Amino acid sequence: MIKFTNDELQIVKKLEILKNEAGSHSPSIITFRQKLPEVEIKVDACFLSNPYATDLFLEYFDEEILKSGKIRDLLECYPSQNGVIAEILAEFLQINAKNIFIGNGAIEIIQAVIHNFTRRKIMINIPTFSSYYEYVKEGVEVVYNELSKDNDYGLDVDSYIELVKLHRPDTIVLINPNNPNGAYTRIKDVQRILDELSFVDNVIIDESFIHFAYETENYQLVSLAHLVEKYPNLIVLKSMSKDFGIAGIRAGYGIMKESYVKSLLDSGYLWNSNGFAEYFFRLYTQKDFAVKYDKVRIKYIVETLEFIHELKQLPGIKVYPSMANFVLIELMDGIKSTDFVSKLLITYGIYIRTCDDKIGLKGQFIRLASRSKMENDYIIQSLKACIEMNVILDLVNETTG
Amino acid sequence: MIKFTNDELQIVKKLEILKNEAGSHSPSIITFRQKLPEVEIKVDACFLSNPYATDLFLEYFDEEILKSGKIRDLLECYPSQNGVIAEILAEFLQINAKNIFIGNGAIEIIQAVIHNFTRRKIMINIPTFSSYYEYVKEGVEVVYNELSKDNDYGLDVDSYIELVKLHRPDTIVLINPNNPNGAYTRIKDVQRILDELSFVDNVIIDESFIHFAYETENYQLVSLAHLVEKYPNLIVLKSMSKDFGIAGIRAGYGIMKESYVKSLLDSGYLWNSNGFAEYFFRLYTQKDFAVKYDKVRIKYIVETLEFIHELKQLPGIKVYPSMANFVLIELMDGIKSTDFVSKLLITYGIYIRTCDDKIGLKGQFIRLASRSKMENDYIIQSLKACIEMNVILDLVNETTG
Numbered sequence: 001m002i003k004f005t006n007d008e009l010q011i012v013k014k015l016e017i018l019k020n021e022a023g024s025h026s027p028s029i030i031t032f033r034q035k036l037p038e039v040e041i042k043v044d045a046c047f048l049s050n051p052y053a054t055d056l057f058l059e060y061f062d063e064e065i066l067k068s069g070k071i072r073d074l075l076e077c078y079p080s081q082n083g084v085i086a087e088i089l090a091e092f093l094q095i096n097a098k099n100i101f102i103g104n105g106a107i108e109i110i111q112a113v114i115h116n117f118t119r120r121k122i123m124i125n126i127p128t129f130s131s132y133y134e135y136v137k138e139g140v141e142v143v144y145n146e147l148s149k150d151n152d153y154g155l156d157v158d159s160y161i162e163l164v165k166l167h168r169p170d171t172i173v174l175i176n177p178n179n180p181n182g183a184y185t186r187i188k189d190v191q192r193i194l195d196e197l198s199f200v201d202n203v204i205i206d207e208s209f210i211h212f213a214y215e216t217e218n219y220q221l222v223s224l225a226h227l228v229e230k231y232p233n234l235i236v237l238k239s240m241s242k243d244f245g246i247a248g249i250r251a252g253y254g255i256m257k258e259s260y261v262k263s264l265l266d267s268g269y270l271w272n273s274n275g276f277a278e279y280f281f282r283l284y285t286q287k288d289f290a291v292k293y294d295k296v297r298i299k300y301i302v303e304t305l306e307f308i309h310e311l312k313q314l315p316g317i318k319v320y321p322s323m324a325n326f327v328l329i330e331l332m333d334g335i336k337s338t339d340f341v342s343k344l345l346i347t348y349g350i351y352i353r354t355c356d357d358k359i360g361l362k363g364q365f366i367r368l369a370s371r372s373k374m375e376n377d378y379i380i381q382s383l384k385a386c387i388e389m390n391v392i393l394d395l396v397n398e399t400t401g
Numbered sequence: 402m403i404k405f406t407n408d409e410l411q412i413v414k415k416l417e418i419l420k421n422e423a424g425s426h427s428p429s430i431i432t433f434r435q436k437l438p439e440v441e442i443k444v445d446a447c448f449l450s451n452p453y454a455t456d457l458f459l460e461y462f463d464e465e466i467l468k469s470g471k472i473r474d475l476l477e478c479y480p481s482q483n484g485v486i487a488e489i490l491a492e493f494l495q496i497n498a499k500n501i502f503i504g505n506g507a508i509e510i511i512q513a514v515i516h517n518f519t520r521r522k523i524m525i526n527i528p529t530f531s532s533y534y535e536y537v538k539e540g541v542e543v544v545y546n547e548l549s550k551d552n553d554y555g556l557d558v559d560s561y562i563e564l565v566k567l568h569r570p571d572t573i574v575l576i577n578p579n580n581p582n583g584a585y586t587r588i589k590d591v592q593r594i595l596d597e598l599s600f601v602d603n604v605i606i607d608e609s610f611i612h613f614a615y616e617t618e619n620y621q622l623v624s625l626a627h628l629v630e631k632y633p634n635l636i637v638l639k640s641m642s643k644d645f646g647i648a649g650i651r652a653g654y655g656i657m658k659e660s661y662v663k664s665l666l667d668s669g670y671l672w673n674s675n676g677f678a679e680y681f682f683r684l685y686t687q688k689d690f691a692v693k694y695d696k697v698r699i700k701y702i703v704e705t706l707e708f709i710h711e712l713k714q715l716p717g718i719k720v721y722p723s724m725a726n727f728v729l730i731e732l733m734d735g736i737k738s739t740d741f742v743s744k745l746l747i748t749y750g751i752y753i754r755t756c757d758d759k760i761g762l763k764g765q766f767i768r769l770a771s772r773s774k775m776e777n778d779y780i781i782q783s784l785k786a787c788i789e790m791n792v793i794l795d796l797v798n799e800t801t802g
Binding site: 021022023025027028029030031047049051054057058061066071072073074075076077078079080081083084104105107108111115131135137241245246247248249250267268269270271272273274275276277278 | 448455505677
């Protein structure tokens with residue numbers, strides 16, 4: 001059992017209020033600093049992004065935007081329209097511009113797709129990213145496919161296909177790797193799903209964490225985006241916040257059939273980008289940047305693997321298999337996840353995400369992001385200390401109790 | 402008649418293609434530079450913003466964000482949720498946070514409101530900002546109220562009220578001052594509209610240009626936003642791009658009844674802001690900034706009045722009354738607006754908006770933004786030269802023809 005002093009309990013209470021106000025998501029770090037200034041966050045391990053990619057982006061931003069004085073243009077001028085930015089991406093992604101829809105973050109595309117194209121029934125694997133069921137419109141039925149704890153919350157492709165055939169939803173969602181557990185479904189299996197389920201109108205594959213997954217030893221990038229022409233029901237969504245570490249810019253894109261892109265553009269979403277996102281998309285397609293980015297991507301994957309390996313050595317927790325830049329951790333020995341999160345924050349300044357609100361999880365879970373090597377080391381030490389303290393307290397309780 | 406050389410005609414053709422690709426809006430300056438590099442834009446008089454406000458914003462941005470190194474936070478971290486930013490504005494605007502909805506530019510709020518709350522019939526004054534009718538969903542009837550040329554495209558409040566009573570739409574839109582002509586309806590008259598038309602579900606008042614309008618000699622700010630509690634059918638929309646000169650950031654807000662804000666937040670729009678917009682909104686409510694902003698707002702109004710006064714002295718054009726930061730100009734003597742726009746761009750590097758695509762205008766029209774004093778002087782000289790050249794060419798034609 002984790003114990004708190006009276007002062008700490010005051011903070012625990014405030015934390016609870018803050019979390020409730022943020023709904024099914026974590027409060028942003030800016031909100032956090034504003035509303036809970038008494039807590040110093042040293043490491044934001046809620047934050048699912050590659051910090052080395054942020055460094056790289058900042059290098060370019062400094063050189064190309066700040067030193068050149070172009071910052072005024074980014075702030076002052078209207079960004080280009082959706083279709084113009086799509087054209088920039090098209091060549092780089094080798095995908096027809098008419099199949100590309102630019103979003104103000106992937107979240108906007110999730111909303112747009114589910115509001116506009118899901119009409120009858122949606123099947124969602126749980127645990128999942130909550131927006132997928134929260135954005136479902138009134139009158140649309142939601143069927144949950146509970147991923148099995150025995151299978152480490154991974155997707156059993158055969159039984160998934162059977163279940164979709166049974167329920168016949170018009171929309172299915174597969175986050176790959178999945179959030180919040182990081183389980184990865186191999187490309188050939190996803191293709192099998194597409195082959196078998198051509199009767200489903202919308203197969204949403206969310207590849208927001210795909211830059212951290214790999215199938216070959218050299219960590220080569222994988223993606224299904226190029227299959228949109230072959231499978232007209234395929235919708236690939238991509239957040240750029242995680243892999244490029246630029247969540248403040250809000251950049252994402254969706255690859256989908258031409259008629260869907262047209263329908264979204266006709267109903268609005270014309271200027272839904274901003275000057276900084278447009279700059280990012282142009283940079284993203286720049287060859288020298290792409291080469292450097294791939295290096296920091298692989299560096300981060302390798303360090304994340306080390307981080308996960310070290311986490312697995314810690315007693316009292318179970319680390320679930322992940323191919324994303326975070327891990328789902330189950331707390332054993334009766335530790336409550338909200339207590340654990342509060343303790344880590346108050347004593348060590350580490351901000352992590354409780355998974356209390358995630359439907360489909362059975363037990364006490366937290367989700368922990370991989371950060372820089374230095375931060376990861378600090379997280380490991382702090383977790384260890386926190387778990388040991390808990391063991392000692394339990395022993396004391398047993399002896400005195 | 403305006404004449405072009407063969408080289409110029411090539412550019413005229415490209416201009417036409419670019420305009421067609423951008424639909425009913427102007428191509429952005431970034432798109433323009435990318436696709437038509439042979440044309441150097443010296444003055445963007447398409448661009449409806451206060452350049453002095455951009456200067457002021459940049460001063461603060463440089464000090465508070467760049468010099469402090471906080472730029473990394475803005476780029477890297479998730480912005481706060483919609484409701485958190487609404488709270489920041491609430492105190493400053495003296496409006497309940499639950500009545501405030503933050504938008505990724507006003508355009509997103511126009512889309513959200515019209516998609517979600519207009520169910521049956523919308524009445525739109527024309528000429529107008531085209532998104533208002535473009536975003537209307539299938540099945541919703543659009544009734545146009547043609548503003549009268551004899552009344553300089555101003556709103557005749559009495560006949561407007563009668564017409565709304567006759568057609569009984571569920572939504573009406575009033576841009577105040579109106580775009581593209583800048584005609585202003587006084588606050589007491591708008592209140593009369595609200596008093597008379599309580600049966601209309603949604604009275605959308607778009608105040609995107611209201612910072613340039615005034616009713617008193619000291620140019621004091623006017624707004625209807627505080628009336629949302631009194632009139633539950635009132636929806637006030639506000640772009641920040643024009644008055645603060647920060648279109649690249651995408652910041653806007655809407656004031657509307659609590660149930661509408663709740664309904665929009667429940668269906669998405671959670672993280673539709675970005676780090677820079679959040680910074681702007683925080684700055685906007687800062688007292689020292691507000692004081693300095695009001696000074697540059699008034700400086701710009703005074704210069705715009707001078708600009709309009711000088712424009713009125715030019716022969717061959719009619720300048721319509723405006724209380725916005727732009728004027729609608731009618732070209733007389735048979736000049737075509739597309740020719741005039743092309744000539745000004747190619748010969749003088751001045752980019753202005755043709756109003757060819759504006760329904761409800763009868764004649765050849767352009768819309769001209771007020772920019773900095775120096776730019777305005779250059780615009781005046783160039784317009785004068787362009788009109789004189791036209792007169793000379795006509796004389797030559799008459800003599801030789």
